[in-house]
Amino acid sequence: MSESIEHIVVTGGAGFIGSNFVHWVLDNKPAVRVSVLDALTYAGNLENLEGCDPDRMTFVHGDICDADLVDSLFAEADACVHFAAESHNDNSISDPSPFLKTNVYGTFTLLEAARKHGMRFHHVSTDEVYGDLALDDPARFTEDSPYKPSSPYSSSKAASDHLVRAWHRTYGVPITISNCSNNYGPRQHIEKFIPRQVTNIISGLRPKLYGDGKNIRDWIHTEDHSSAVWTILEKGRLGETYLIGADGERSNIDVLQAILTAMGSNPDDFDWVKDRPGHDRRYAIDSSKLRKELGWEPLHTSFSEGLAETIEWYRNNPAWWADAKRVTEDKYKALGQ
Numbered sequence: 001m002s003e004s005i006e007h008i009v010v011t012g013g014a015g016f017i018g019s020n021f022v023h024w025v026l027d028n029k030p031a032v033r034v035s036v037l038d039a040l041t042y043a044g045n046l047e048n049l050e051g052c053d054p055d056r057m058t059f060v061h062g063d064i065c066d067a068d069l070v071d072s073l074f075a076e077a078d079a080c081v082h083f084a085a086e087s088h089n090d091n092s093i094s095d096p097s098p099f100l101k102t103n104v105y106g107t108f109t110l111l112e113a114a115r116k117h118g119m120r121f122h123h124v125s126t127d128e129v130y131g132d133l134a135l136d137d138p139a140r141f142t143e144d145s146p147y148k149p150s151s152p153y154s155s156s157k158a159a160s161d162h163l164v165r166a167w168h169r170t171y172g173v174p175i176t177i178s179n180c181s182n183n184y185g186p187r188q189h190i191e192k193f194i195p196r197q198v199t200n201i202i203s204g205l206r207p208k209l210y211g212d213g214k215n216i217r218d219w220i221h222t223e224d225h226s227s228a229v230w231t232i233l234e235k236g237r238l239g240e241t242y243l244i245g246a247d248g249e250r251s252n253i254d255v256l257q258a259i260l261t262a263m264g265s266n267p268d269d270f271d272w273v274k275d276r277p278g279h280d281r282r283y284a285i286d287s288s289k290l291r292k293e294l295g296w297e298p299l300h301t302s303f304s305e306g307l308a309e310t311i312e313w314y315r316n317n318p319a320w321w322a323d324a325k326r327v328t329e330d331k332y333k334a335l336g337q
């Protein structure tokens, strides 16, 4: 299928995972051109696309809920990879409304345009749609796990997954869906766990751990997420869902203490803070289907190396995060987190 993919629309391409995907495509798929559609919310940053070849990457500033704009972009492309979303659980608990608008109505708007143009559509989703697992449960999520989202964020992503499947079954839109675990790497907004702690330490603030710190997340480097999404776009069976994960289960306290140690601080130098309401306990991905059926494998197999490089990126790019840091920490302070 890849022979026919020469021009893709990437929604949310100025955000963390979307921008890493755009760089990955430009670096690894020399025949492909990219049109990024991004509203540049608080989470989008044009600097994330610096260094992209202007002959192969066009930036379009706009909203995925703008049906006319989406229609005009889809008329000229071969495929859409849909990353745009409101993506932070804590924000969704404070104010769910933009999550419903972007994640549900925005995905609907894209699907309608995909239906009109018969557009190949890949939907980027999250493992959080499956809810959580107990800490002592040997099970991991598979493509057959029941949907059981906990937060306004994850329920809006679950709703978007259902829309995408319905547009395939009812209208025959050529879709695939991926549900990935927690990403880490450069250019992640400093509201998220790893960059928040790294930038706290650089700024002389104490890291903040929610609840009892035993919650488990399954970490994957964002470049491995990019290669998996491309593999599914190229080789995935239409109508199918693939889980993306790299066997990276770690408790939050272990990750935090690894960051403190890597940055030369005392591993106990952090604050316990109020837990997130409805906080999911554990995520764990079984990515056998993607590996066996499509032959994908992650390349970043050392979490400590990936973490060290990520820490280095935040150390080298303080101007990228300094303004957002003040606003973000004020928000957390008001929440007692």
Ligand code: NAD
Pocket: 011, 012, 013, 014, 015, 016, 017, 018, 037, 038, 039, 040, 041, 042, 043, 044, 045, 062, 063, 064, 065, 082, 083, 084, 085, 086, 087, 088, 102, 106, 124, 125, 126, 127, 157, 179, 180, 181, 182, 183, 184, 189
């Ligand atoms: P992010 O918050 O860093 O970036 C989101 C991007 O979408 C931003 O550039 C923002 O400006 C843009 N955007 C938001 N609303 C928009 C709208 N209405 N129209 C156009 N653009 C809009 O998010 P991220 O962490 O890079 O996540 C990207 C995608 O991957 C999301 O769909 C998320 O659900 C999914 N995902 C994230 C993770 C993770 O660990 N971060 C894991 C699995 C799946």
Ligand code: TDX
Pocket: 087, 088, 089, 090, 125, 126, 127, 128, 181, 182, 183, 191, 192, 193, 194, 196, 208, 209, 210, 211, 215, 216, 217, 252, 276
């Ligand atoms: O300061 C903090 N302290 C803390 O203990 C923050 C910001 C988070 N946490 C905890 C909460 C989670 O257990 O760390 C864990 C990770 O938190 P987040 O970075 O907010 O990620 P999470 O809620 O797990 O969701 C992420 O992975 C799945 C992404 O934000 C989602 O977009 C993705 O779908």
